Amino acid sequence: MKPFEYTKPKTVREALSSANKHTQYIAGGTNLVDLMKKEIDEPDQVLDITATLPDTIEEKDKGVVIGAMVRNTAIADNKAIKAHWPLLAKAILKGASPQIRNMASAGGNLLQRTRCPYFYDLTLPCNKRKNGSGCGALKGNNRMGAIIGYSDACVAVHPSDMCVALAALDAKVNIRKTDGSEETMNFLDFHRLPGNNPEKDNNLPENALITSIFVPKNNFSKHFEYLKLRDRESYAFALISVAAALDMDGNQISEARLASGGVAHKPWRWTKAEDFLKGKQATAENFAEAARIAAEDTAPLSTNAFKVPLLKGAIETALHTCLTNKA
Ligand SMILES: Cc1cc2nc3c(=O)[nH]c(=O)nc-3n(C[C@H](O)[C@H](O)[C@H](O)COP(=O)(O)OP(=O)(O)OC[C@H]3O[C@@H](n4cnc5c(N)ncnc54)[C@H](O)[C@@H]3O)c2cc1C
Ligand code: SF4
Secondary structure, eight states, rough: OOOOEEOOOSSHHHHHHHTTEEEEEESSSSHHHHHHTSSSSSOSSEEEOOOOOOOEEEEEEEEEETTTBBBBBHHHHHHHHHHHOHHHHHHHHHSSSSSHHHHHHHHHHOOOOOOOTTTTOOTBBBTTSTTTTTBBBTTTTTTTTTTOOOOBBBOOOOOHHHHHHHHHHHHHHHHHEEOEEEEEHHHHBBOOOOOTHHHHBOOOOOOOOEEEEEOOOOSSSSSEEEEEEEESSSSOOOOOEEEEEEEEETTEEEEEEEEEEESSSSSSOOOOHHHHHTTTTOOOOHHHHHHHHHHHHHOOOOOOHHHHHHHHHHHHHHHHHHHTOOO
């Protein structure tokens, strides 16, 4: 690991004014330290932000504000989150291991890097690590890769489980920039598709800090599911995941939310399928049709065609589970 200077600022303002282009912030360190050990990330300066950002969860009239330093375990264990946003709690509990969730912060979870094997091997080409070097996965091992929204430059997927729930729940990301100004971004605009610049995972301005995440109130707390399909039952990233939530009036669907992980460079919302379900009866036929609509826009790579039927099955199963609420 390259030597670096470690500093622990006391305030957000101090952290922002100390940052430069050779800086990395560190929160839980569960992703950054690995990247530094493998010399994929080599900052000169590491700013420990654990004392600067909020680690509180505040329920408000319109929703809940989750401080960027709240640990993943604390979000999943929080009473208000479990009562009103259980989809978020369930998605978090499907990620990583208890030890990692105890360290991982809300802000860091959004900024974790892809798990594409080429990205982690310095001997292999990877445009995300070094743009212009090529994408080894495009015609190589792309089994875990995207089935929608990718480009020839990068076919990697975003690995987070929590982010899939946040995408389904129309969350927002609160940001403080280096000039001191604040900005709120819709969660769906936060992460990027790869295009020609796969080295950029998100639209966070340089050195800006995520200060908190806002999740609006909704009527999805009774009918929800986070289904994660993976090679092993625990401690593995998703091949396909589905966050599903329904607002029901009797057997009629008033609103539907469907998002997936393991399919794209960002958490993906299946909006056409959501629109189809709105106002429909909650029947097996309609669930199957919603899954078909979602899958019709996908285009698998050379070794991940299996993900398309897996996605369809996962959407149908997740929608059925929403009704029985066995989650
Ligand atoms: C073995 C293993 C298995 C895992 N399995 C899963 C899984 O199944 N599902 C899943 O979702 N995740 C999984 N993870 C990933 C884990 O959830 C992330 O590593 C974690 O959420 C990152 O949070 P952190 O606070 O440790 O971030 P750090 O490692 O501290 O930081 C990550 C990045 O975010 C930046 N950063 C952190 N906070 C802020 C902020 N507030 N503002 C601006 N920049 C910030 C840092 O500069 C750094 O670039 C796994 C990790 C490991 C090591
Ligand atoms: S898919 Fe993206 S992360 Fe993987 S090798 Fe290609 S450019 Fe790198």
